[in-house]
Amino acid sequence: MVVGVGTRRALLIDSTVAVICFAWVTGPEIVRAPTESSAWAAGLLGAAAIAPTVLCRRFPVLALGCVSAVLVLAALADLRFTWLVSNAGPAFGIAVGWAAYRLPWRTSLIVCAVAAFGVSAVGFAVWSTYSEHDQDAVQLIIAIPAWLLGTLLGREGTHRDRHLTEQREIEAQKEARIRAEERLRVSREIHDVVSHSLSTIALRSGVARLVIDRDPDEARSALRAIEESSRGALDDVRRVLGTLRDTSAPICPGLSDLEPLVSTRWPGGVEVALVDRTDHAALDPQVQTTAYRIVQEALTNAVRHARATRVLIEIAMAGEELTVRVTDDGAGATAAATPGLGLTGMRERVATHGGVLTLGNVDGGYRVEAVIPL
DSSP states (O other): OOSSSOHHHHHHHHHHHHHHHIIIIIHHHHHHOTTOHHHHHHHHHHHHHHGGGGGTTTOHHHHHHHHHHHHHHHHHTTOOSBTTTBTTHHHHHHHHHHHHHHSOHHHHHHHHHHHHHHHHHHHHHHHHHOTTSOOOOHHHHHHHHHHHHHHHHHHHHHHHHHHHHHHHHHHHHHHHHHHHHHHHHHHHHHHHHHHHHHHHHHHHHHHHHHHTTTOHHHHHHHHHHHHHHHHHHHHHHHHHHHHHHOTTSOOSOOGGGHHHHHTSOOGGGOEEEEEEEOOGGGSOHHHHHHHHHHHHHHHHHHHHTSOOSEEEEEEEEETTEEEEEEEEOSSOHHHHTOOSHHHHHHHHHHHHTTOEEEEEEETTEEEEEEEEEO
16 A cells, blocks of 8 residues: 555655665765775665665565665674764664554564664674774664654544545435435425326326216216326426426426316315415425425325315415415325325425424314424
8 A cells, every 4th residue: 555645656756765875875885985896885785775665665664674784784884874963874764764654652662672672782782892883873863853854744644544534435425315305305296296197197097987878978087187197297207307407497386276176176076275375486486395295195196085065275375384284075084195106205304494294183074284484
């Protein structure tokens, strides 16, 4: 794994740093005494020490071990990479820093401490055995700030990566929620359109079948209603599908579309009355769509399940609330409130606006009432 940059770019950067460090630290030794074997030995060990740093990003422990091994050989050979930095050079600092950056801080502390004290111990052992050898504990001086810097940068990188991961998870959850809400919206729209139309078609086809012999005119009327409902359903489905392709298109019908719905010739001669006391222009289109779908579903249930003969639809604005009330004289909760997607869809629509949906029996019938804050 490469931190922060692409693999090739990281390798190029690390190789460039290694070359610069070699030229800066070990190069002067060769230039100062190009004919002496010790200078070329220092150059060879210097290259061997800096080369493993190219692997620090991917294999920090291996790189630190290789650098430490080279420094131990340099100490035993009494080679100094420069008069100032001793035989540690920048390679040890780079290896320690990367180990601290990539590893958990406790692990990196142990690994770096073992490497630093190990190299220093060899240096002191050489010095105590051969006092003329000039070794020191510069590895410890280099290791401490390198480890601190690597640890701080590593923690910052960990926090940054964790934050980015959390942000990606939040975005993924947001997208999943949006997709789920969109699927739910489309499901509600398709149900409201198809359920209402199919209910009308089913009822009308039943009427036509029963009266086709004794009352051909009534049968023809039922067939016309079936034809109109089928075409209306097809148009509504096309409109819903069109909103999926064009997000700027109107989502669904509004209160102005209630009049055609109410004026439909309902099976069994059901009388439907509409009392609308609202200013359509002052209402949000989505609120109007919710009101329309509530009326449509309640009306369909009243005719299909409750066997109502009269339905009264009342829509009014009072203060900051819109009240939609559908009352029928049908069979009541047992028949009208059959659990299903329709009632669930009504509750979900009203809840979307922070409103309340109430269902229940009233004297001689059943009532659906939604109160939606504006």
